Amino acid sequence: MTRMAENNAAVLSVEDMSVSIKTDNGIVRAVRGVSFSLNQGETLAIVGESGSGKTMTCKGVIGLLPPGGTIDGGTVKLNGLDVTHAHENTLRHIRGSTISMIFQDPLTSLNPTTPIGRQIEEMMLLHRPDMNKQARKARVLEMLDLVGISNPHERVKQYPHQFSGGMRQRVMIAIALTLSPKMLIADEPTTALDVTIQAQILELMKDIQRKTNTAIIIITHNLGVVASVADHVAVMYGGRIIEEGSSDDIFYQHKHPYTQGLLDSVPKINRAERRLFSIPGSPPDLINPPEGCPFTARCGSRMKVCGAYPPPPIRFNGGHSAACWLYDGRAGRKEAGLDG
Amino acid sequence: MTAYVGRRLVYMLITLFVIVALTFCLMKILPGTPFDAERYLSLSPARQTALLRQYGLDQPVYKQFLQYMRNLLKGDFGISYFYPDRPVLDVIKSRIGPSALVGSQAILMGLFIGMLMGVIAAWRHNGPMDYLTMVVAVLGVSVPNFVVAALLQYFVGLKWGILPVAFWKSWVHSVLPSISLMFSPLASSARFVRTETLDVLSQDYIQTARSKGMSERRMLVKHALRNALLPVVTILGPMIANLLTGSLAIESIFSVPGIGSLFVESVRNNDYPVIMGLTIFFSAFYIVCILLVDISYTLIDPRIRLSKGNEGD
Numbered sequence: 269m270t271r272m273a274e275n276n277a278a279v280l281s282v283e284d285m286s287v288s289i290k291t292d293n294g295i296v297r298a299v300r301g302v303s304f305s306l307n308q309g310e311t312l313a314i315v316g317e318s319g320s321g322k323t324m325t326c327k328g329v330i331g332l333l334p335p336g337g338t339i340d341g342g343t344v345k346l347n348g349l350d351v352t353h354a355h356e357n358t359l360r361h362i363r364g365s366t367i368s369m370i371f372q373d374p375l376t377s378l379n380p381t382t383p384i385g386r387q388i389e390e391m392m393l394l395h396r397p398d399m400n401k402q403a404r405k406a407r408v409l410e411m412l413d414l415v416g417i418s419n420p421h422e423r424v425k426q427y428p429h430q431f432s433g434g435m436r437q438r439v440m441i442a443i444a445l446t447l448s449p450k451m452l453i454a455d456e457p458t459t460a461l462d463v464t465i466q467a468q469i470l471e472l473m474k475d476i477q478r479k480t481n482t483a484i485i486i487i488t489h490n491l492g493v494v495a496s497v498a499d500h501v502a503v504m505y506g507g508r509i510i511e512e513g514s515s516d517d518i519f520y521q522h523k524h525p526y527t528q529g530l531l532d533s534v535p536k537i538n539r540a541e542r543r544l545f546s547i548p549g550s551p552p553d554l555i556n557p558p559e560g561c562p563f564t565a566r567c568g569s570r571m572k573v574c575g576a577y578p579p580p581p582i583r584f585n586g587g588h589s590a591a592c593w594l595y596d597g598r599a600g601r602k603e604a605g606l607d608g
Numbered sequence: 609m610t611a612y613v614g615r616r617l618v619y620m621l622i623t624l625f626v627i628v629a630l631t632f633c634l635m636k637i638l639p640g641t642p643f644d645a646e647r648y649l650s651l652s653p654a655r656q657t658a659l660l661r662q663y664g665l666d667q668p669v670y671k672q673f674l675q676y677m678r679n680l681l682k683g684d685f686g687i688s689y690f691y692p693d694r695p696v697l698d699v700i701k702s703r704i705g706p707s708a709l710v711g712s713q714a715i716l717m718g719l720f721i722g723m724l725m726g727v728i729a730a731w732r733h734n735g736p737m738d739y740l741t742m743v744v745a746v747l748g749v750s751v752p753n754f755v756v757a758a759l760l761q762y763f764v765g766l767k768w769g770i771l772p773v774a775f776w777k778s779w780v781h782s783v784l785p786s787i788s789l790m791f792s793p794l795a796s797s798a799r800f801v802r803t804e805t806l807d808v809l810s811q812d813y814i815q816t817a818r819s820k821g822m823s824e825r826r827m828l829v830k831h832a833l834r835n836a837l838l839p840v841v842t843i844l845g846p847m848i849a850n851l852l853t854g855s856l857a858i859e860s861i862f863s864v865p866g867i868g869s870l871f872v873e874s875v876r877n878n879d880y881p882v883i884m885g886l887t888i889f890f891s892a893f894y895i896v897c898i899l900l901v902d903i904s905y906t907l908i909d910p911r912i913r914l915s916k917g918n919e920g921d
Contacts, residue, residue: 332818364821371819376812381834381909390830394821427910443820
């Protein structure tokens with residue numbers, strides 16, 4: 269067995285991970301060298317638009333890549349265990365008990381033909397053979413109570429279609445947290461819900477995190493969600509983390525032009541502009557990813573060097589860093605090289 | 609639920625009445641009478657007319673129909689013309705057994721193998737098992753069962769001499785007819801289950817199941833199969849009705865004294881009461897099968913309720 273990592277508190281550390289997916293059109297380099305780590309009780313938000321690689325990053329971590337998908341570089345250590353080299357059986361035991369995941373659409377992520385109590389209980393059937401029926405039932409009721417579902421005694425027997433969207437997401441959270449995992453991945457947990465319910469679900473997740481000290485990765489493209497729950501933020505674009513830092517860093521000290529664009533495209537109630545800003549262009553094709561910075565084609569401040577060399581991450585303070593040539597002194601020299 | 613079933617039973621009676629009326633008319637259009645000279649060479653024209661009068665066949669068709677319906681309401685299906693003195697129900701009863709045995713064996717084997725192949729094909733999508741399943745499915749649907757029957761008779765029965773070629777003496781004699789009939793349910797269930805399972809496997813709740821740390825096998829059995837089963841149940845009703853009521857071709861080829869061959873005989877002999885009796889039996893069985901399928905939906909899928917709201921179909 270792998271020894272515990274030196275840093276006891278790091279639940280998850282991802283080092284230079286790459287994910288590629290074989291498709292009929294070619295190999296998609298969905299994630300290209302991503303590193304981050306997460307301690308107990310912390311929340312990391314991974315932000316980016318569709319196709320930026322945020323979901324594939326997380327599916328790589330939990331080992332649920334789609335058919336044809338593999339981690340083809342880097343290491344992922346979850347609770348001290350090297351996930352990238354672990355056997356599928358080992359991974360299966362970790363899934364659900366050490367790391368669990370909730371998905372975007374609560375309307376479809378529950379099995380429509382199984383009562384919800386059973387779907388929660390299943391977690392214990394799979395991972396806790398020591399628990400007897402009574403203990404399992406008690407835990408199911410406890411979990412439903414924890415996620416704020418009233419009348420748990422009656423509701424355990426009900427089927428998903430008898431619950432509203434927000435209630436189903438609560439059930440999903442109950443399932444995911446039944447075995448008190450060290451780490452929870454929430455893939456756009458509020459995107460399919462209406463705004464008032466979104467706030468409730470986020471509040472619930474934060475509340476449970478305070479009680480259980482679970483580390484949470486929340487994937488989202490909604491910066492409002494980020495602001496309300498995240499300690500750290502990683503902004504992804506074209507399969508790379510292009511800027512990361514604390515919530516405050518990202519909202520008030522952001523450096524990368526893409527982060528700027530992302531924040532500009534959030535509607536603001538007190539501004540007079542009629543048209544909402546949107547970043548022109550579309551994200552790069554990851555079957556043939558660009559050589560340099562993936563954002564070059566859409567960037568307002570692009571230089572020659574941007575399209576030619578991938579920008580190295582530049583540290584600003586503490587954990588804040590951005591991968592952009594604008595902040596790298598060597599940019600000029602590289603430019604000269606390109607001219608010559 | 610009870611109200612629903614009751615209503616369905618009333619519809620069933622109406623449907624049956626229409627079928628009976630139509631069949632009665634069609635049957636009367638058939639040329640000849642039950643007592644034609646070519647069948648009974650010794651029968652004199654005078655005797656023929658006497659027989660026709662005895663059975664009331666000299667009456668106008670509408671009177672015959674009314675008489676038949678009157679008897680039917682009393683539960684009297686009449687007496688076979690071809691097997692004199694034997695009530696129709698007796699004749700039918702004596703021939704159901706072999707058909708039911710061959711049919712149920714064919715269905716059980718066909719469904720089991722077909723569903724297994726379908727699930728594996730979907731799970732290993734685009735793998736060798738998937739292609740094999742598709743080939744078997746296409747062959748099973750497109751090759752008529754009497755061709756399969758002939759091949760089986762030639763190879764298994766004649767050349768290798770493993771199983772009897774025909775006749776009905778013991779259970780062993782039911783194997784080849786069952787296998788010949790098996791391919792159609794096998795093929796259609798394999799195709800249906802494959803398509804449905806592929807669809808179900810791409811659903812989010814399968815991803816949820818995987819994220820729970822479930823083994824693939826458990827995921828397939830506990831989460832995929834049940835959800836994939838519902839559309840398969842739809843084809844089950846007609847399939848069961850078809851097979852249990854006997855196959856004309858297969859029963860002739862293997863000389864199975866079943867209900868299918870009885871039907872062919874009765875039409876050939878203009879044995880009106882038996883034709884009518886069988887028609888009623890076949891249609892009633894068919895309708896009941898479909899009703900049972902509809903009821904079984906509610907057991908498989910909790911979202912479906914047989915209430916006033918959605919009984920539209």
